[in-house]
Amino acid sequence: MLDSLLLHLRAECKSAQTVKTYGDGIRGFLSWCQREDVPPALDRPTVNAWIAARLSDGAHQAPEGPPMMRVLSRVGTRCARRIAAQ
Numbered sequence: 001m002l003d004s005l006l007l008h009l010r011a012e013c014k015s016a017q018t019v020k021t022y023g024d025g026i027r028g029f030l031s032w033c034q035r036e037d038v039p040p041a042l043d044r045p046t047v048n049a050w051i052a053a054r055l056s057d058g059a060h061q062a063p064e065g066p067p068m069m070r071v072l073s074r075v076g077t078r079c080a081r082r083i084a085a086q
Contacts, residue, residue, distance in 0.1 A: 002026055028054075 002023065009019045032050050033040040040046070 002030075 029050050
């Protein structure tokens with residue numbers, strides 16, 4: 001699914017740095033979910049918990065927070081539609 005999202009971002013003519021930043025953020029989110037034994041749900045509470053954990057771990061800010069919320073929300077919606085269509 002990550003590859004599909006990154007392809008979508010490239011198709012939207014996002015810069016290489018934007019695609020890299022989003023990819024890194026999503027990989028970080030998935031890593032955190034695994035490390036914390038949290039289901040990788042693409043919902044607001046889970047993503048908010050991830051961002052809060054990053055901030056409490058010493059990140060001064062989470063500049064990708066709101067854009068990452070939109071991306072993760074888009075991925076979640078897309079996944080839900082695919083599952084419903086099956």
